[in-house]
Amino acid sequence: MLKSYLTVLLATLTFLTSVAEAKYNPPKDVPQVSYAQKIAVSEMNRLDKDGDGKLSPEEFGAKTRTYTRTEERNVRRARKKGLYQTPEQQFEAADADGDGFLTFGELSDYIEKYQKQDKGRARYY
Numbered sequence: 001m002l003k004s005y006l007t008v009l010l011a012t013l014t015f016l017t018s019v020a021e022a023k024y025n026p027p028k029d030v031p032q033v034s035y036a037q038k039i040a041v042s043e044m045n046r047l048d049k050d051g052d053g054k055l056s057p058e059e060f061g062a063k064t065r066t067y068t069r070t071e072e073r074n075v076r077r078a079r080k081k082g083l084y085q086t087p088e089q090q091f092e093a094a095d096a097d098g099d100g101f102l103t104f105g106e107l108s109d110y111i112e113k114y115q116k117q118d119k120g121r122a123r124y125y
Helices: 002-019 035-047 057-066 069-081 087-094 104-116
Strands: none
Touching (some): 087 104
8 A cells, every 4th residue: 555655656746847847947058056046047937927038127126026035034134234235226236238138147147246245145035
């Protein structure tokens, strides 16, 4: 009985993991190793609603509507430390080429720079 239960459970988990598929993958020539890049991939998947591989100011600004408890806590910490930036300020700081859109590279570079402001302890929100 236990063996058949475990077999069904394993089959179900295998099916579920094969159904979940990443929407955005970083370029092949950029190895995904840093914390900033992992967050950037997650943010691109979550916020890029039209699937064009870049974030518009509207897509980026929508992130505040879906903050988790952890992100809300990170905002409070950033305010205390004087590191807080509104989504508009973050977008402007991250848009390195000034084209009005954020690419994966721009977002991951911004997150990395943001973390260095507080000796690596600042958390992106």
